[in-house]
Every structure is written in structure tokens, then in C-alpha cells.
Amino acid sequence: MIKADRIFGLVMMLVALGYLFSATHIQTSFLSDPVGPRIFPYLIGGGVILCSLVLVIRPDANADWPGLGTVLQLVIALAVLIGYASAVRPLGFIIPTAVAAGVLSYQINPKPVSALLTGVGLSVGLFVLFKMILGLGLVGFPRHWF
Numbered sequence: 001m002i003k004a005d006r007i008f009g010l011v012m013m014l015v016a017l018g019y020l021f022s023a024t025h026i027q028t029s030f031l032s033d034p035v036g037p038r039i040f041p042y043l044i045g046g047g048v049i050l051c052s053l054v055l056v057i058r059p060d061a062n063a064d065w066p067g068l069g070t071v072l073q074l075v076i077a078l079a080v081l082i083g084y085a086s087a088v089r090p091l092g093f094i095i096p097t098a099v100a101a102g103v104l105s106y107q108i109n110p111k112p113v114s115a116l117l118t119g120v121g122l123s124v125g126l127f128v129l130f131k132m133i134l135g136l137g138l139v140g141f142p143r144h145w146f
Contacts, residue, residue, distance in 0.1 A: 002059040009055030016048035022047060073107055092141040093130075097123035 013038025023041035084100040
């Protein structure tokens with residue numbers, strides 16, 4: 001396991017460096033805030049590099065691999081997130097966020113009503129936060145509905 005952790009740490013470090021390099025190409029407007037739009041990607045990339053360094057320097061000698069059920073749950077979560085990323089633009093923010101949050105909530109606690117309420121509540125709450133409070137240019141529903 002030590003070798004696998006170190007290889008994974010090095011690969012993630014390369015991915016983070018590529019992410020940081022791509023963040024340097026973010027355009028800033030003339031009237032942007034003092035911090036600028038690059039700070040968040042820089043923080044994410046720096047955090048990934050620090051975590052990768054920990055994996056390279058102190059790998060886990062006795063790592064336990066998850067069972068097949070857990071791997072299947074992770075594959076489903078990955079598929080949901082990829083589908084979410086591709087559905088936000090054509091379907092707006094609220095519908096894909098409700099579906100993705102509901103499915104992921106159901107994976108955590110398999111209660112259908114609770115997962116449905118969590119998905120709808122999270123999507124509407126995040127939309128209000130991002131659109132109304134933070135002023136981001138999100139589209140709530142598909143444009144052709146209006």
C-alpha cells in the first residue's frame with residue numbers, strides 16, 4: 001500500500017499543478033474585487049498539493065480497501081456528479097441540483113421521503129443563496145420555459 005499511496009500522491013500533485021496552471025489563465029475584469037476570481041482555485045490547488053505531500057511523505061502501510069458495495073456506491077455517486085455537471089446548463093440549476101442532491105442523500109440515508117426533501121430543499125436554498133444573496137448569474141430553470 002505504501003507504493004500505491006505515493007504514486008497516487010504524485011499523480012494528484014501533477015493534477016493540482018495543472019489545475020493551478022489553468023487558474024492562471026482566468027480573466028479578471030477591470031472592476032474586479034481586490035481578491036480576484038483566482039484565489040478560490042489557488043486555495044483548492046494548494047490544498048490538494050498539501051494533501052498529496054502528506055500521502056507521499058507518510059503513506060498508510062495498512063490501508064483497508066472498501067468492499068464491492070462501497071465501490072459501487074462510489075461509481076454511482078461519480079455518475080450522478082458527471083450527469084449533474086452536464087445537465088446544469090440545459091436544465092437550469094434547480095432541477096439537476098434537486099435530483100443530484102436527492103440521489104446522493106439517498107445513498108447516505110436510504111429514506112426516500114427524506115432524500116426527496118433534502119434534494120428539493122438544498123437546490124432551492126442554494127439557488128436563493130447564490131442568485132439572490134451573492135448575485136451570481138444562475139438560471140433557475142430551462143430558458144425555453146420562459
